[in-house]
Amino acid sequence: MKPTLQAVADAVGVSRSTVSNAYSRPDQLSAALRERILDAARQLGYPGPNPTARSLRRGFVGSIGVLFTSQLSYAFTDPFAVRFLAGVGAAAERHGTSMLLVPLPPAVTDARRAVENAAVDGFCVYCVADEEWALDVIRHRGLPYVSTAPRDNAGADERYVGIDERAAARSAAAHVAGLGHRRVALLADSVLPDAPAGPLTVAGVDQVPHPTTRGRLAGFADAFAEVGVGWAELTVVNAPGNSRKAAAAAIAELFDQPAPPTAVLAGSDVLALGVLDALAARPAHDRPTVSVTGFDDVPEAAAAGLTTVRQPAEEKGRIAAELLLDPPADPAAGHVLLPTALVVRDSTGPVPRS
Amino acid sequence: MKPTLQAVADAVGVSRSTVSNAYSRPDQLSAALRERILDAARQLGYPGPNPTARSLRRGFVGSIGVLFTSQLSYAFTDPFAVRFLAGVGAAAERHGTSMLLVPLPPAVTDARRAVENAAVDGFCVYCVADEEWALDVIRHRGLPYVSTAPRDNAGADERYVGIDERAAARSAAAHVAGLGHRRVALLADSVLPDAPAGPLTVAGVDQVPHPTTRGRLAGFADAFAEVGVGWAELTVVNAPGNSRKAAAAAIAELFDQPAPPTAVLAGSDVLALGVLDALAARPAHDRPTVSVTGFDDVPEAAAAGLTTVRQPAEEKGRIAAELLLDPPADPAAGHVLLPTALVVRDSTGPVPRS
DNA sequence: GCTAGTCTCTGTATCGATACAGACTGGATC
DNA sequence: GATCCAGTCTGTATCGATACAGAGACTAGC
Known part of the structure; x- marks a missing residue:
């Protein structure tokens, strides 16, 4: 002993x-x-004060939790999430605070328990899917948190750091619409809960539960509405899991159709890269010319020449952690909207004359 | 309250x-x-048992620490480290255990304290630099740990998961030597402590303190010794920080010399990609033909056509965490050597006739 | 010589739970 | 009717530290 x-x-x-x-x-x-x-x-051989006992007595732990409402391994697969983590890490480093990554079991009951049992002083909640239950638990514990999306019913004291998803998406779609595209597919993760991969009928964009996906799809739709293309004329494609593979699989069948879309607007770079994969997988003689846009501007996007919307990933993580560790006196300062920018590269071009 | x-x-x-x-x-x-x-x-409004109090009484915490003996942000910058983390995360997920990422302050005294204060049940130690002090602290605390490198003076009960660095490096160097290269540079991170970036005189490979770097350099040297090129004839280049930029900066001056190396063997893919960057940065008419090899086979390597040595990154993380969370009864099973494979791509070729 | 003030150090209460041995029921067994 | 047992619940000891008020000793200041 x-x-x-x-x-x-x-x-x-x-x-x-x-x-x-x-x-x-x-x-x-x-x-x-x-x-x-x-x-x-x-x-x-006394190793110094026992950290747990010390935490109990002092009333704080010295670490913050990072919550991904999905598989933990997802966090390391999605390059945007990795950059986000890097930002959180940088802030944590400055504050001498550790980061606790909490894996969430698939069943919600178990997942709640995992959040209840995490020994942390607060949470950065990275919005993957609907995370309302997680916020409930955190509030119930009385812990501070910062989420990465503006929430509709956010209390005044609730902190978040995000972007204007809708406006950002709109800028990408406006670019594509400006190039003349009218037969367009929108590709996103978790469009509807538990929906299968592939084209999907969605009555309206407000049917989409996940706020980030909804915001981006709405932005895409806005730009096309302006050039006279209504929601019903847009093809919505679901790619569950936000992976390159899932995207390629989900989009593939569209390219076999007699009149494939001339442009695909993806809700993330990972998905967009999957679309490029799907195109590259086809024989050259049967490869439609398709404009593709992404979202995030992850490192891989530049190499692939992907037109995309840039949002500052590390910044997002850094600010999230800083809002948590060093809350601003003025609650209004707890709501941060980061700038985005359309980055035009080679993956978009005018509609081919066929 | x-x-x-x-x-x-x-x-x-x-x-x-x-x-x-x-x-x-x-x-x-x-x-x-x-x-x-x-x-x-x-x-x-009782949020359930207080995790800290519970940990104190139960005697365990339910989370494992991951230690990078470098800036925490490094862990998210190095693609190999990210894959490693993904592996640890997958194992942690299966065991319902959280991962604590502990940032280490630059001063060793502070860093020791950080390791002493981490509330965890054990550590996965990812070897970046010399981590002997960290292992000391962990042992002193009586916590189990798994390191990612075979250590010279490893106790029988000490667990690790690694690769045969020397043999793996040798395979890459043998390939390059087989292509006829004799004027060769070896590029590595932290060849000598606090050494500046750029070419360096190293009396012998055993002068290199960092075991991983030493192993790889030794392997490179082995293959060249076999074709009659001694250690003294090899140019050793230091690239502190293991970043693409550092590598490009460190190697650049070599290419200005009258007889630049015809091959560069890098201690990691990140460094090798930096070498390719440095070459690409030169005007085409003044760009020597240089064979380049990396190490790790990170995702970016394939896209860049880099010849490299593959080692299973996620596997390494997964096994490290599993050895920690679920120790094998037989101590011999606690020492895992993973297989490696030479992956030949376009970045290596025969010596150009000039 | 007396009051203040500064340094050190001690003692007790407390942080918020879990482990474990045992007490109490009420029914089944013979 | 005594015995046993399983099913419930309680009480006390304990996990390993820190906070805080205060006790002594010693120096300063007047």
Whole structure:
């Protein structure tokens, strides 16, 4: 058994308090005694105050939780999520705080429990799917949190950092519409819950539950509405899982149709890259000319020449963590909207004359 | 103030133990009473047992630490490290365990403290630089750990998962030597501590402190020794920080020399990609033909056509976490060497006749 | 010489739970 | 009717520290 603080106190012949002070408040005792205590601790093999006991007594843990409402492995697969984590990490580093990554079991009951049991001082909630239940649990625990999306019913004291999804998406769609495209597919993750991969009929964009997806689809639709292409004329394609593979699989059949879309607007770069994969997989003679746009501007997008909407990923993570660790006095400052920019590359062009 | 377990007990008129059991051992009380307790808890806004207090009493935390002996942000910048993390995450997910990422302050004293204070049940130590001090602290705390490199003085009960660095490196170098290259540069991170970027004189490979770097350089040297090129004839180039930029900067000057190397063997893909960057940055008429090899086979390597040594990154993380969470009965099974494979792509070719 | 003030150090209360041994029921068994 | 047992619930000890008020000793200041 590892010795406790009491054991060190006994060995030196001082009180427990004094040993505690030797570690946590060196100014509370003489340097000489402190040395004696630390020496004795070394001798006994005392590894320093037990972090858990210390956390209990002090009332805080010194770490923040990062919540992905999806498989934890997803966080490392999605390049945007990785950049986000890097930002959180940078802020955590500056504050001397650790990051706890909490995997969530698939069943909601279990997932709630996982959030309840996480030993953290607060949460950065990265919005993947509907995370309302997670926010409930966090609020219930009385912990502060920052989410990465503006929420419709956000309380005044609720902090978030996001972008104007709708306007950003609209800018990409306006670019594509401006190039003359009218037969267009919109590709997104989790358009409707539990929907299969592939083309999907969606009555209206407000049917889409996931706020981020909804915002982006709405932005796409806005731009096309302006050139006279209504929602019903747009093909919505579901790609569950937001992976390159899923996107390629979901979009593939469209290209076999007699009149394939001349443009695909994807809800993320990962999906857009999947579309490019699907195109590349076809023999050259049977490869339609399709404009493709992404969203996020992950590192891979530049290499692929993908036209996309840039949003500052690391910045998002950094600011999320900073809002959490160092809350602004003015609650209005807790709502951050980051700038986005359309980045035009080679993956979009005018409609081919056929 | 959030209510405690005691408050719920008082409200229902039962003992604290019973409330505790309602959460942690449902079989210890009648279903009816359990419901009454949980109802009261909801009513009072009791968020469930305090994770810290529970950890203290139970003696374990339910999370494992992942230690990068470098900036935490490095972990998200290096694609190999990201894949490793993904593997750890997958294993953690299966075990219902959280991952704590602990940022280490630059000063060793502070860094020791950070490791001492981490509330975890064990550590996966990802070897970036010399991490002996970290292992010391962990052992001192009596916590189990798994490191990602075979260590020279590893105790029998010490677990690790790694590759045969030397043999793997040798395979890449043998390929390059077989192509006829004799004027060769070896590029690596932290060849000597605090050495500047650029070409470096290293008396012998055993001068290199970092075991991974040493192993790879030794492997490179082995293959060239076999074709009669001694250590002294090899140019060793230091690229501190293992970044693409650092590599490009460190290697650039070599290409200005009258007789530049015809091949560069890099200690990682990131460095190798940096070399390709440095070459691409030169005007076409002044661009030497240089064979380049990397190490790791990160996703970017394939796109860049980089010849490299593949090692299973996720596997490494997954196995590290599993050795930690589920220690094999047989201590010999705690030492895992993963297979590697030379992947030949376009970045290597025969020596140009000039 | 007396009051203040500063340094050190101690003692007790407390953080919020879980483990474990045992007490109390009520029915089944013989 | 005594015995046993399973099913429930309670009480006490404990996990390993920190906070805070205060006790002594010692120096300063007047």
